[in-house]
Amino acid sequence: MDLSAFVERLRSGQSQAFPSDEANTLAFAQRLDAQDQLRHLRSEFVLPTKASLKKKALNGILPGEESAHNGVNGAASGDGSANKPCLYFVGNSLGAQPKAVRAHIDAQMETWASIGVNGHFTDMGNSPLTQWQDMAARCAEQSADLVGASPDEIVIMNTLTVNLQLMMASFYKPDAKRHKIILEWKPFPSDHYAIESQVVWHGLDPAKSMVKIEPDEHSLISTDKILKTIDEHGDETALLLLPGIQYYSGQLFDMPRITAHAQDRGIIVGWDLAHAAGNVELSLHDWGVDFACWCTYKYINAGPGAIAGTFVHSRHGKVEWTEGSDRPSYRPRLMGWYGGDKSVRFNMDNKFVPTPGAGGYQLSNPSALDLAALSGALSVFNKTCMRDVRSKSLVLTAYAEFLLDQMLDETRGDATPLFTIITPRDPLQRGTQLSVLLREGLLERVTQALEEAGAICDKRKPNVIRVAPVPLYTRFEDVWAYMQVLRRALGLETA
Numbered sequence: 001m002d003l004s005a006f007v008e009r010l011r012s013g014q015s016q017a018f019p020s021d022e023a024n025t026l027a028f029a030q031r032l033d034a035q036d037q038l039r040h041l042r043s044e045f046v047l048p049t050k051a052s053l054k055k056k057a058l059n060g061i062l063p064g065e066e067s068a069h070n071g072v073n074g075a076a077s078g079d080g081s082a083n084k085p086c087l088y089f090v091g092n093s094l095g096a097q098p099k100a101v102r103a104h105i106d107a108q109m110e111t112w113a114s115i116g117v118n119g120h121f122t123d124m125g126n127s128p129l130t131q132w133q134d135m136a137a138r139c140a141e142q143s144a145d146l147v148g149a150s151p152d153e154i155v156i157m158n159t160l161t162v163n164l165q166l167m168m169a170s171f172y173k174p175d176a177k178r179h180k181i182i183l184e185w186k187p188f189p190s191d192h193y194a195i196e197s198q199v200v201w202h203g204l205d206p207a208k209s210m211v212k213i214e215p216d217e218h219s220l221i222s223t224d225k226i227l228k229t230i231d232e233h234g235d236e237t238a239l240l241l242l243p244g245i246q247y248y249s250g251q252l253f254d255m256p257r258i259t260a261h262a263q264d265r266g267i268i269v270g271w272d273l274a275h276a277a278g279n280v281e282l283s284l285h286d287w288g289v290d291f292a293c294w295c296t297y298k299y300i301n302a303g304p305g306a307i308a309g310t311f312v313h314s315r316h317g318k319v320e321w322t323e324g325s326d327r328p329s330y331r332p333r334l335m336g337w338y339g340g341d342k343s344v345r346f347n348m349d350n351k352f353v354p355t356p357g358a359g360g361y362q363l364s365n366p367s368a369l370d371l372a373a374l375s376g377a378l379s380v381f382n383k384t385c386m387r388d389v390r391s392k393s394l395v396l397t398a399y400a401e402f403l404l405d406q407m408l409d410e411t412r413g414d415a416t417p418l419f420t421i422i423t424p425r426d427p428l429q430r431g432t433q434l435s436v437l438l439r440e441g442l443l444e445r446v447t448q449a450l451e452e453a454g455a456i457c458d459k460r461k462p463n464v465i466r467v468a469p470v471p472l473y474t475r476f477e478d479v480w481a482y483m484q485v486l487r488r489a490l491g492l493e494t495a
Contacts, residue, residue, distance in 0.1 A: 001028075003035040003395060010394040010427045018402045029480035032399070038392050038471060044380045045301075045473040046097045047085035050454035086454035087482045091470035092247075092275060092433050093458045095301030095377075104128050104376030108368055119368070128379065133342070135371040137359065140309075142378035145386050146300070147273070147292070147311055148283035152357030155310050156374065157338075157366055160274055160295040161190045163310045164241075166361060167291045168198045170333040171239060171268045171316075178238040178266075179204055182229060184221060185214040188247050191272055195241060211237070219249045219422045219435075226253070227261050234265035244276030244292075248460060250423035250433035252280060256287040263288060274298065277309065278381065279431040281390045284311045291316070299432075299470060302377040307370035310358060317357035330354050336363025380472065392471035393432040396479060400434055400469055401425075403483040407492060418442075418490055422464070433468045435460075442490070449489035455482050 001019065009016045022028050033039055052063040066083045088096055107127045111119045120132045130138045140154035147154065157163065172181065179202075181195050199209045211233050215221045230240065240262045245252050259269045271292040276282060278299030284292055292311040296302040319330045319341075333354075337345065339362040341355045354360030381389075404421060411418050420437045423430050438446060440463060447459045458466040469479050487493070 007391045029476040032476040042473045051082040089457045089467050092468035098377050098380045100379045101373050101376035104372040108372040132368045136366050149285045155358035157362050160308045163293040164194045174238050179209050180237040182211045182240040185212040223254045237267050239268045241270045244271050244273045250435045252429050281386050302374040312358040319356045338362040394427050396469040400479050436465050438463045446489045453485045455485040
C-alpha cells in the first residue's frame with residue numbers, strides 16, 4: 001500500500017478502503033509505519049508505561065527507565081512489557097510530554113538562578129530560549145504554521161477561557177438591534193459559561209440573546225443548519241462563537257465557509273480552537289476570522305493548564321496616529337501593562353500605547369516558566385509542518401475507523417450494535433479523534449479493561465469513549481494494538 005497516494009485520495013475527499021484481507025494484522029501496520037515520514041518524532045516524547053501509570057509517589061524515575069531500577073513500582077512483567085510505552089490515545093485531553101519541555105524549563109531555571117531579574121533583558125548563550133520579555137513573541141512565531149497566521153496576529157497569554165472573555169470584551173458590543181450570540185447547543189461548559197456571563201454583564205437576557213444550534217440525532221450540526229441559523233438571526237446577531245472541532249463528537253466545522261457567511265451579514269466571528277489547534281490545518285488570516293482562542297495542553301503538548309494562544313486579525317490590531325495627537329487610535333479592549341509597546345513600556349506613565357497586532361491585547365507579564373514549556377512543545381512542531389501532521393492524521397484515523405468497522409461487521413446480527421461511531425465518516429470533517437458511543441452499560445467495563453491493558457483514552461459519560469491517535473507520537477502499530485485491546489474489552493476474539 002502506497003501511504004502517500006492514500007493520503008492524497010483522502011485529501012481530495014475520495015473514500016478509500018484498506019485491503020481487508022491483510023489490514024488487520026501487525027505486519028500491515030508495521031509496513032505503514034515504515035513509510036511514515038514523521039516516525040522519527042515519536043522519540044521526541046516521553047510516553048507513560050504500564051508501570052509508570054501505577055505510580056503513587058515520585059521516585060525520580062521517568063517512564064521507560066524502570067527496567068534499570070530493579071522492579072520499582074512492581075516494575076516489569078516477565079517479558080518486560082510493563083516498561084514499554086503504553087497506548088496513549090488521550091492527546092485530545094492532555095498531550096504526551098515532549099522531552100524538549102524539560103530541557104527548556106531547565107534552561108529557564110538556570111537563567112533565573114544565575115542572573116535573576118536580568119533574565120528579562122538578556123539572551124543567554126547555549127540556551128533554547130530568548131530573553132523573558134520576548135518569549136511570548138517567540139512562541140507566537142513558533143505558532144504561526146499551526147494556526148495559519150502571521151506572528152504579529154498571535155499573542156500567547158493567560159488560559160483559554162480568560163482569553164475568550166478578553167476577546168468578547170473587545171468584540172461583543174451589543175446594541176438595541178444587534179445583541180445575539182450564536183453558539184452551539186451544548187459546547188464545552190466553560191464556553192457556555194463565558195458567553196452567558198458576557199450576555200448578563202451587558203444587562204441582557206440569555207434566553208433572548210443566546211441562539212443555540214442543536215445537533216441532529218447523530219450528534220452532528222450540519223453546515224447548512226449553521227448557515228440557516230445565521231440567516232434567520234443575522235440582523236440581530238453581534239457575534240458568532242463556535243468550536244473549530246466539537247469536543248464530544250469530534251466534528252470539524254467548515255470554518256472558512258461559516259466565517260464568510262456570517263461576516264457577509266455584519267457578524268463578528270470568533271472560534272474556540274481548543275480541539276483544532278495542532279490537530280488540523282488552519283488558515284485564520286486567509287479565512288478572515290476576527291478572533292480565535294486555543295489552549296496548548298491537548299494536541300500542542302505544552303502541559304496541564306499550559307498558557308494559551310489567541311489570534312486577532314491584523315485589521316483589528318492596527319495602531320494609528322493622527323497628526324497633532326499624543327494618543328493613538330486602536331480597537332477598544334481591556335488594557336494592561338504588557339499590552340503596551342516595548343518602546344514606551346518602561347516609561348511608567350499612564351498613556352497606553354498598544355503593541356501593534358495581537359500583542360496589544362495582552363494584560364500581564366506572562367509566566368516565563370509557562371512560556372518555556374510551550375516553546376519546548378512548539379519546537380517539536382517546528383521540525384515538521386501542519387500539512388504533514390494532518391496527512392498522517394488522516395490515514396491514522398481512517399485506519400482506526402477501518403478496524404472499528406470490522407468489529408461492527410462481526411456483530412452485525414446483534415439486536416443492538418456494540419457501538420456507534422458518532423464522529424463524521426468524511427475524513428475532511430474530523431480531526432484525529434473518533435468518538436465511539438458504546439452500547440448502554442458497557443462504558444465502565446470497557447474503560448477499566450482498556451486501562452488495565454495500558455490503552456488509555458478519554459471517556460465522556462454516559463457512554464462515549466474518545467479515541468485520539470495523535471500523529472506526532474502514535475504509530476500505525478499502536479492503532480492496531482489498541483484495537484486488539486478494545487476487541488477483548490468488548491468480548492470479541494482477537495483478529
